[in-house]
Amino acid sequence: MNIPFLDSWRKRHAPDHGVALADAVDRDPEGLAELLSECELLRAHAESAGAVLDDSPMSLGALDQLQPRWREDPELLPWLGNDAGLYLGTVVVRTVEGAGWWIRSDGQPVVRLANGREIDVVEAGQSWAADGAPELSQIYGELAEN
Numbered sequence: 501m502n503i504p505f506l507d508s509w510r511k512r513h514a515p516d517h518g519v520a521l522a523d524a525v526d527r528d529p530e531g532l533a534e535l536l537s538e539c540e541l542l543r544a545h546a547e548s549a550g551a552v553l554d555d556s557p558m559s560l561g562a563l564d565q566l567q568p569r570w571r572e573d574p575e576l577l578p579w580l581g582n583d584a585g586l587y588l589g590t591v592v593v594r595t596v597e598g599a600g601w602w603i604r605s606d607g608q609p610v611v612r613l614a615n616g617r618e619i620d621v622v623e624a625g626q627s628w629a630a631d632g633a634p635e636l637s638q639i640y641g642e643l644a645e646n
Contacts, residue, residue, distance in 0.1 A: 532603075533593055533600075533601055537555070537586070537590040539553075539584075539590070541580055542580060542584055543583075543587075545566075546562070556591065557595060557644070559591070560636040560637040561635075563584065563587070563637075564632075564636055568629075571629075577630060581630060582622055582626065584625035584628050584629050584636065587625070588624060588628075588639060589601065589609065589611045589621035592611050592621070592640060592643050596613065598614025611643075613643065
């Protein structure tokens with residue numbers, strides 16, 4: 501049924517579909533970096549284990565030393581892995597010259613290095629959370645060399 505005033509109302513009250521996460525990279529890269537660095541679950545888990553996450557490369561080593569108790573909880577594992585990847589990306593973006601966040605067309609945040617290489621840090625975090633390998637500090641070391 502065609503109801504013109506209803507169509508006009510919908511247009512005025514519809515959510516903004518034109519604002520995409522990928523646009524945030526250009527509009528507000530620092531805001532995007534802040535959002536991706538929150539990693540609340542990982543930070544809370546690390547804090548309860550006595551590890552301090554200060555966004556430094558050394559804190560990645562502290563994460564590598566945590567007892568992986570989260571592996572016993574299949575619901576927690578993917579969330580913690582996601583946070584671990586975002587935290588790895590945060591450390592890389594803050595400490596490796598020329599590195600920055602990039603949002604792929606599928607919506608996945610990746611870190612893009614100065615040489616153009618893109619790293620799916622969330623995938624790396626998922627692997628680390630599930631298997632402990634490769635270690636986050638090892639991944640960082642390889643990326644920092646590039």
